[in-house]
Amino acid sequence: MRSIHSVLHALPLVAVLAGASFQPVFAAPVTADRLVKAASETGSWLTHGRDYREQRFSPLQQINTETVDQLGLSWYHEFESTRGLEATPLVIDGVLYTTGNWNHVYAFDAVSGELLWDFDPEVDRAVGIKLCCDAVNRGLAAWGNNLYMGTLDGRLIAMDRDTGKPVWTVQTTDPDKYYSITGAPRVVKGKVLIGNGGGEFGVRGYFSAYDAETGDQVWRFYTVPDDPAKETSPILKEVSSTWSGEWWKLGGGGTAWDSMAYDPELDLLYVGVGNGSPWNREIRSNGEGDNLFLSSIVAVRPDTGEYVWHYQTTPGEEWDYTATQHMILADLEIDGQLRKVLMQAPKNGNFYVLDRVTGKFISAKNYVNVNWMTGFDENGRPQIVPEARYGTTGKPWIAAPSPFGGHNWQPMSFNPETGLVYFPTREMGFPYVPDTNFDPGEKKVNLGADLNAAAMPQDPAIKSAIKAATKGRLVAWDPIAQKEAWGVDQPVPWNGGTLSTSGGLVFQGDGKGNFKAFDAQTGEEKWSWFAQTGIVAAPVSYSVNGKQYVAIMAGWGGAVPLVVGGELLSESLATKTNRLLVFGLGGKAQLPEFKQVNKPLTPPPATADAETVQFGQKQYQTYCTTCHGDSAVSGGVIPDLRYASDWTFQNWEAIVLDGLYKNRGMVPFDDVIDATDAQAIKSYVIHRAHQTLQELEQRNKGETK
Known part of the structure; x- marks a missing residue:
């Protein structure tokens, strides 16, 4: 029997829709006028942040503080893949469009959940080595009768x-x-606008505009200057004075890997710019200069890419404090004057309110603990603590926030009715240790900071203290008073983005698998639903035929689960179950029974000497941490090597050096390590497995007393 999936592909779309339960409205082209007026199209979600202001606020009210307890699952779709889900769906004329991992695209009847079509761009899994933070995608754009997506291998489709x-x-x-x-x-x-990532790997950042009809490149804006002898851009020639040495040979960084916003009235496009490459400014720029436009918000003309203004959140950045986080445009009354503002809570721990006309600093305040700076001068320049410049001092610096940020890519939302911004925060420190063996020719992650020295200590008391100090929180922030209005503690530090609605609600998923609704005024929990997997994406809301729905992509993954591992995420839920979940009042759908499977820990004998294990640890932290987790403890996205099978340990070299699992994303590392290195890494992993066994045995003894 042919599946519905195959039948849908075989039939013309008209026939598919005619036979479906869905009764579509006319599928109108997405025009410039429609996007400008997207906020008034209350039942749709036309662009990434719902409208150009990126407020992620739904004016729908059917689901509200009084009715939310009637919310139930209307339909769901289970995906085959098991990596992180970060996409924000689009909902246009009764069809929901979304992306899974490895850039798979799906279109669903937004009422019934029927799969209308799907498209796989067939990204080579070997590009996984070029990804800092999982095989994820954050969504699509629409124009005319087309959809647009950037792929992990750098294509725009x-x-x-x-x-x-x-x-x-x-x-x-x-x-x-x-x-x-x-x-x-x-x-x-x-014009289709797209940036890219790669700031950890020695690239030069830029963002570009392409003709939506033809794919022709219209313009490109580089975010860091080239060799001054070759640079042709007037603005980049000017800002090259903020750099020193031969930074262009190391790439420089500054990738624009996520957030953008657009003001049609001002005709300004705002783009967030990322971290330096390498992180360590002493290596990158002789320890000198602000290094524009790293960690900056840059405003340009969308027709030409002409520079208009910039504001740098972290001058001379060397902590991976990107300014690529979500930007929101709003009009706020500040000191009796209505101001056109841009708001952002970037990684560096401060919430910024800027004049979006001029880029001038209005105010900022730390939303988490911050120790790399002491305050701002009158122009909004942070006053950086000299000791935080670990590259210059040559001494370790334990910084707050960590490179994962006080807030990361997870979208914020702004409710103009409450005047509050809602976003997930985290308290997490990180030891920046200068890398004394930096190799500019290194092809893998090359930061100028020693990840081996920054590994999680294995002393149980120290681990316990670090875990206790690492916290996640949902915060409602007053951008005028620059203070927290309310906050809710969360079980893990890595949680989902938010949606706020005119129904007086804030929706958010967390790393423990709970999808919740909170009172937007008070933070009181009004509704909770168990999603069976950790959630990192942000929800959307839409309506069809007068009924409101809330949709969320539920799938655990992203940077923290990959790199930090389970030591700090022991309360998270990593089940490798990925779904699109859609809720409505009176929804009666049920998920399959939830079963948590615990894999046994049965490592081979630990026979290596201490010197080999120590060397293996260094190699592991250098080459394996960014996927398999710090100290060989996975966060549940990529397999935990401590739990590897006998077959895996027996075929270790074939996997690590020969690329046996290349089609799964595990490329060969024979260009940077040899057989001795590979065996040392295996010895370290086996050693860690036995350490874990001992910890489990001691814990079990304590529980039975």
Whole structure:
């Protein structure tokens, strides 16, 4: 019997829709006027942040503080893949469009959940080595009758909205370099805007505009200057004075890997810029200069890419304090004057309110503990603590926030009715230790900071103290008073983005698998639903035929689960079950029975000497941490090597050096390590497995007393 999936692909779309329960409205093209007026199209979600202001506020009220207890699952779709889900769905004319991991695209009947079409761009899994933070994608853009997506291998693809078939494809990056794309495009006046990632791998950042109809490149804006002898851009020639040495040979960084916003009235496009490459400014720029436009918000003209203004959140950044986090545009009355503002809570721990007309600093306040700076001068420049410059001092610095940020990519929302911004925060420190063996030719993660020295200590008391100090929180922030209005503690530090509604609610998923609704005024929990997996994406709300729905992509993953591992995420829920969940009042759908499977820990004998294990630890922290987790403790996205099978340990070299699992994303590392290194890493992993066994045995003895 043919599946519904295959039948849908075989039939014309008209026939599919005619036979479905869904009664679509006319599928109108997404025009410039429609995007500008997206806020008034209350039942749709037309662009990444619902409208150009990126407020992620739904004016729908059917689901509210009084009715939310009637909310139930209307339908769901289970995905085959098991990596993180970070996408924000689009909902246009009764169809929900979303992306899974490895850039798989799906279109669903937004009422019934029927799969209308799907498209797999067939990204080579070997590009996984170029990804800092999981095989994720944050969503699509729409224009005319097309959808647009950036891929992990650097392509920008236009797809027909009715069929999913590719219309055009353009390679936006040099495939021989360590670029990637995880962010959602935006479309402004017929131009598709896209940036890229790779700031940890020695690349030069930029963002570009492509003609939505043809795929032709219209303009490109580089975020860091080239060799002054070759640089042709007037603005980049000017800012090259904020750099020193031969930074261009190391790439410089500054990738624009996520957030953008657009003001149609001012005709300004705002783009968030990322970290330096390498992190360590002493290596990157002789320890000198602000290094523009790293960690900056840059405003340009969308027609030409012409520079208008910038504000740098972290001058001379060397802590991975990106300014790529979500930006929100709003009009706020400040000191009796209505101001057009841009708001952002970047990684560095401060909440910023800027004048979006001029880029001038209005105010900022730390939303988590911050120790790298002491305050701001009158121009909004942070006063950086000299000791925080670990590259310059040559001494370790335990910084707050960590490189994972006080807030990361997870979208915020702004409710104009409460005047509050809602976003997930985290308290997490990190030891920045200068790398005395920095190799500029290194092809893998090359930060100028020693990840081996920064590994989690194995002393149980120290681990316990670090875990106690690491916290997650949902915060409602007053951007005028620059203070927290209310906050809710969460079980883990890595949680989902938010949606706020005119129903007086804030929706958010957490790392323990709970999808919740809170009172937007008070933070009181009004509703909770168990999603069977950790959630990191942000919800959306839409309506069809007068009924309101709330949708969320539920799938555990992203940077912290990959790199930090389970030591600090022991309360998280990593089940490798990925779903799109859609809720409505009176929903009666049920998920399959939840079963938590615990794999036995049965490592081979530990026979290596201490010197080999120590060397293996160094190699592991250098090459394996960013996927398999710090100190060989996985966060549940990539397999935990301590629990590897006998077959895996027996075929270790074939996997690590020969690329046996290349088609799964585990590329060969024979260009940076040899057989001796590989065996040492295996010895370290086995050693860690036996350490874990001892800890479990001691814990079990304590529980039975």
